[in-house]
Amino acid sequence: MKILLFGATGMVGQRIAAELSDRGHEVTGVSRRGPVKGDIHDTATLAKGYDAVISAIGPARDVEEPEQPFLDANRALLDGLRAAGVSRVIVVGGAGSLQVAPGLDLVDTPEFPDAYKKEALAARSALRMYREVDDLDWTFVCPAIVIAPGERTGAFRVGGDEVMSDDQGNSFISAEDFAVAIAEEVERDANPRRRISVAY
Numbered sequence: 001m002k003i004l005l006f007g008a009t010g011m012v013g014q015r016i017a018a019e020l021s022d023r024g025h026e027v028t029g030v031s032r033r034g035p036v037k038g039d040i041h042d043t044a045t046l047a048k049g050y051d052a053v054i055s056a057i058g059p060a061r062d063v064e065e066p067e068q069p070f071l072d073a074n075r076a077l078l079d080g081l082r083a084a085g086v087s088r089v090i091v092v093g094g095a096g097s098l099q100v101a102p103g104l105d106l107v108d109t110p111e112f113p114d115a116y117k118k119e120a121l122a123a124r125s126a127l128r129m130y131r132e133v134d135d136l137d138w139t140f141v142c143p144a145i146v147i148a149p150g151e152r153t154g155a156f157r158v159g160g161d162e163v164m165s166d167d168q169g170n171s172f173i174s175a176e177d178f179a180v181a182i183a184e185e186v187e188r189d190a191n192p193r194r195r196i197s198v199a200y
Contacts, residue, residue: 002026003186004047006040006077007056009033011149012092015179016056019152023183040073043080052088052186053081059122067122074126081136090186093142095171096120097127098163098197106145106163127195137192139185143173144199150174156181156200164199173199 003020007013008029020027030036030046038046040057047053055077059066074091081089096107096116106112107120130138145163156177157164165171173181181198185191 001051001186002049003028004050004053005029005056006043006054007031007058007092010056010058012143012147012175012178013056015149015175016054016182019176019179019183020186023187025183025186040080041076043077044083045080047080047084047086050084050086052090053077053086054090054092054182054186056092058092058094059119061119066118067125070119070122071125071129074129078133078136087135087137088186088189089136089138090182091126091130091138091140092182093127093140093195094120094123095142095145095147095163095197097124097195098142098145099161100163131195134193137189139191139193140195141178141182141185142195142197143178144197145171147173147175147178150176152176152180154180156198159197159199161195162197164197166200171199 003025008017009031017027017029028036030038059070098106100106127140130140151174163171178198
C-alpha cells in the first residue's frame, strides 16, 4: 500500500514508519523537519494518490490551550482527505479518553496528572469529532496508559473503549507493539468508524 504518515519523526511515528516499511508498504513520512516537509493542513495536496493516511500527531504541549488548534488540525485532515479522494485514515489517540468505569473517562479521574490533562482533553474532543464522521473510513487508536520504547513482541490485546490492564494492574504497551497494531489495522481495516485500544 501507499501510505502517508503525518508525525513521522515522533516516538510513535518513527516506529509506525519502520513497521510499515518492514512489511513492504511504501511510506511517505511528513513532518515539519522530516523527509517530506509539510503538515496536516496540507493533506488535500499531499494525500492524492495514497491508499491510506495515518496521523501520529498529538496535541501541542507548548501552547496554553491546545484543544482548538488540535481540532482545527484534525478538521483540516478530514477535509483534505475528502478533497484528495482518500477514504482510509488511522488516527493515533491517547489513553485519557478511555473509560475506567462506565461513564468515567481516565482524564476525569482525580489522579490523572495535571501535566497531561489539557492534551488529553484535546484528544478526547478530537475523538468526539471523528465519531460524527460517516463519510470516511476512520479508526481512532488509543494506546495503554503507559506507552514507551521497548520490545516488539507482536503479542498484545486489542480492545474498545475501556482501559486494559494486565494481571498486575499495569496498563502498558511498547511503542513498537503499538506500531504493529497500527500496521495491522491499516492492512485489515477491521475496525472502521470506531475507536480501539491496544495494551498487553
